[in-house]
Amino acid sequence: MTEKTALILLGCPQVPVQTSMALYLVHGLKEHGIRPVIAGTVAARKLMEVADPGRHYLEEMADLDETIDEITGKQRDFDLCFVFIHNDSGIAYAGTMAYISRARLYTLIFGEHAEELAGEIEFPCEVVAAKAVHNPMPLKRKLDEVMQWAVSKR
Numbered sequence: 001m002t003e004k005t006a007l008i009l010l011g012c013p014q015v016p017v018q019t020s021m022a023l024y025l026v027h028g029l030k031e032h033g034i035r036p037v038i039a040g041t042v043a044a045r046k047l048m049e050v051a052d053p054g055r056h057y058l059e060e061m062a063d064l065d066e067t068i069d070e071i072t073g074k075q076r077d078f079d080l081c082f083v084f085i086h087n088d089s090g091i092a093y094a095g096t097m098a099y100i101s102r103a104r105l106y107t108l109i110f111g112e113h114a115e116e117l118a119g120e121i122e123f124p125c126e127v128v129a130a131k132a133v134h135n136p137m138p139l140k141r142k143l144d145e146v147m148q149w150a151v152s153k154r
Contacts, residue, residue: 004079005080006078006082007037007082009081010084011044011087019048023052029080036057037059038058038062064093079104083107085108087111106146117129
């Protein structure tokens with residue numbers, strides 16, 4: 001049996017909860033034997049590196065656009081994909097993933113306008129949305145519910 005993998009897509013880190021929730025998600029995936037790969041913007045990756053200088057959680061990180069190119073070119077794919085979304089460009093990235101990847105897609109929508117953004121999703125995915133800007137707990141609670149079954153499915 002091959003190792004399960006999960007792609008975590010991080011856009012611009014304007015909203016503070018993204019970094020802590022991404023690290024929390026990586027921890028949960030690793031606890032279930034799923035190898036996480038983080039793809040993000042330069043700023044998002046730098047925040048992750050600073051938050052985990054010993055690389056306890058961050059085994060593999062990659063450029064967001066290069067990773068999408070690899071998936072589009074069928075050079076790589078994942079079992080699960082979690083896209084962090086706080087604006088329209090995040091929805092565009094998630095929509096792209098819905099059509100180029102075989103991964104089970106989860107959209108993690110957060111920020112001041114999470115519910116409105118969730119209403120814009122028109123592609124197949126599991127939607128996790130919470131109005132979380134500075135306090136990650138609303139998004140964490142919803143993610144915990146999803147993680148109960150996300151790690152057991154493909």
